[in-house]
Amino acid sequence: MAPSKNSYNISKRKDDIEMTTAKLSKLQYSYEEALEITGHGKYNYGLLLTCFVLIIAMGIDIFGLGIIVTASTCDLDLTLSQIGILSSMSFAGIIVMSYPWGYLSDTRGRKLVLMWAMCGSFISSAISSLSPTWQVLAALRFISSALSSAAESATYALIGECCGTRVRAKYMLLITSALMITPTLYYITAYLIMKLDFTIYLLGIVYRPWRLLTLIMALPLGLAALMLSFFSESPKFLANVGRNEDAVKVLKRMYVANGHDGDSFPVKQIYLEDGNKEDVGVFSLQSLWTQIAPLFKPPLLGRTALLYYLTFVTYIANNSFAIILPTIFNIFFTSYATSAADASFCDLFHLSNTTTVEVKQDPSECKNTIEDNTIWAGCAHGMSFFVLNALISQCAGKRKPLTIIILVIAAIAGVGIDNTGEAISGLVLFYIFLTTAMVFGVISSYFVDLYPTSYRGMIACLGMMVARLSAFTGTNILSGAMTDHCSVALYSGAGIVLSGAVAAFFLPSDSSIPS
Template identity: 90%
Template sequence: MFMSNRYILRNLTFSCTHLDKNIPNSSHGRYNYGLLITCFVLIIAMGIDIFGLGIIVTAATCDLDLTLSQIGILSSMSFAGIIVMSYPWGYLSDTRGRKLVLMWAMGGSFISSVISSLSPTWQVLAALRFISSALSSAAESATYALIGECCGTRVRAKYMLLITSALMITPALYYITAFLIMKLNFSIPLLGITYRPWRLLTLIMALPLGLSALLLWFYSESPKFLANVGRNEEAVQVLKRIYVANGHDGDKFPVKQIYLEDGNKEEVGVFSLHSLWTQIAPLFKPPLLWKTALLYYLTFVTYIANNSFAIILPTIFNIFFTSYATSAADASFCDLFHLTNTTAIDDQPEVSVCKNTIEDNTIWAGCAHGMSFFVLNAIISQCAGRRKPLTIIILVIAAAAGAGINNTGDAFLKISLSLHMTHMFFNT
């Protein structure tokens, strides 16, 4: 509300377009739509960078001569990066700013991902992908904060749903990209390595990271963050810029000063490890200690069971479709990994020929996985009001699917249980 030409940021979820209460609804416009598209690209870029590593590893298995243990280590780098940087990114976003953190993080992730396409060994690739995912994971929290603080309550829920849906379509995007790129057949000596299609695929999958960092340059910092750290004049200028960008006359902008109401200002300390610990420490002390331990355990179980499948799902698909219609098709799930590899043997038994490709059915199965995840998530979201029983049911179904994977001889049942397990865990 306006009081003596001053605008009050009323609560922690206030956003710039709360101006809609006092300014015509047309104040929501081009700026907000553009920021929505930018945040959509941010989430897609993060999803491709983190989850797309699985398809890169599958494509590079032959060229880098990867063993199963090396595939596992390399595939885990994405989630290792997330674990290491989850707290720091939230802290930096609250103290340094949403836009600033996102621009630097996505720009750095883009550079690391591009360089990884030239990796001479799997160890170098693992290190660079760890850095890339650690940086791009900033989008997981800062993106939602930025869009939430720059749109009004009338559209905020819809915008958040749209941003969340971006993550669901990423599997289809990187599987289709892999389908097109891996159809190419070239081998170019370059800088001591052999440049093959999987390296081009890695480069192309890095482009959304750079694009998202570039798009952010055209938008302002969250006015809520600026007001919270005492930069009120800058916050007013941001509000005015949004007002003008949405088609209004800047001379008629009515806001002259803003402030946070007492009790609604977040404490932002001096940037230091001590202030970071001050924010985290209460989670590990009574009365929050038990709930923290419980949530950590549930997260640990979900991540260790789901991500071990999700990140190497392209490898699982490729092994399955390579072994299907052979005597190995009836082998147990674990035996398939020992009996099959993505290399092909030509007519001379002692000469191994690297295929450098991915089975077409692997691509279609990946697209179907992404689409079915989207549908299942939409169905489960209708029951979101009963979160506790829903979570229990999901975990029980996922556990049953996981237990059954290695205890069935039916080939399609094996792959169906794998998909069902990842679907259930993703929706927890």
């Protein structure tokens, strides 16, 4: 019996519905699928370069303060205690603003936060070159570092959410290598500028080379903001706050920028594997609590405690020395020239403590020069760490074993610094001890991989608060301990680093982390 016309129409209608459903299903992709479709090309490389400059600008603004303080010591008639206060202003600014930047990054957007922060930091840093007193300089550098510190979390979130899983960890480590090269950049800049000899009376201040150096070191902040203006907000952030149409438009822009025809872009709708959180952009006390509370409750509590402890270990062992590194180098090379051949690393600091006498200079006679050996040592530190971090980034798929190996080697070096019986070999081991900086990028990449989109900015910014509190405390302890209790300081640092290596065993393997 032949089928009726009515049954034929019903069957055809079912086929049409199935075809329509199939077409619609092909237009909706998960975020990671959509990101992979955009490809990898000019947009990604350009954003990587921009984020590279962002981190360099932040690094110069925060850690370059040490070289500015060294260069301005005579002109501002600084005492040792005032030098300590000035040097710690960078960390103080970060501590105050870590939580706000985390909240704003997760609720207002990665790019928006970075644009405002870098522009504000540029203005404050540039004005600080005209500071009439050390108190004004301290206040302006506090503001500058508080603003530029936004780059340390929002930058990693931005690049991590705009690159596919294939290159994400590698890019995280490459960006960290930007932080390693900053000492070379500001040491070389200082070397060139401080060789100048001029005195200009301007607006009631004496304008000398260190002020020009301060202004030049502020320029990367403005450049970073300018470069960032050519890129879009993180599409994953947009999707997370319910702006799916805008997210698709950004993904399409990336698709076209990477060399594809926009008309062939298949993605019309996207969804997030960890779910959208559309109320995250609403400012309220409830929103603040929503952002932070889950980080300290199961199932995130364990990984938060582990990553924050590793953050504490690496930053107290590294940044505590990094901010006063110009002073350490100056003391080392000055004492080495007059010491016995068998003097150890710590002997030189004890020698400086017993022979140094504070001499007041007439500000009108200040030359504000920096020792050449300090410049070359700083450049060697920056370049070697940059190359090493770039090489390590090629092994981005083995983050856990890399972390353990780096921390174990650094701990061994820390124990050996003052036990070689000779100063130069102790200095080499001191360099190796500072390789704990190689772990910074690894920790930052875990902040992106192990947390939902809504909490990434917050977890990273709170992590920076932990980091800078550690560094702030360590810097103030070390400034006195390196002369009187050098060996104890180094052994304590080595012990802390070794405990970090033990903690790193509890990190998840890369193969177990979902993409």
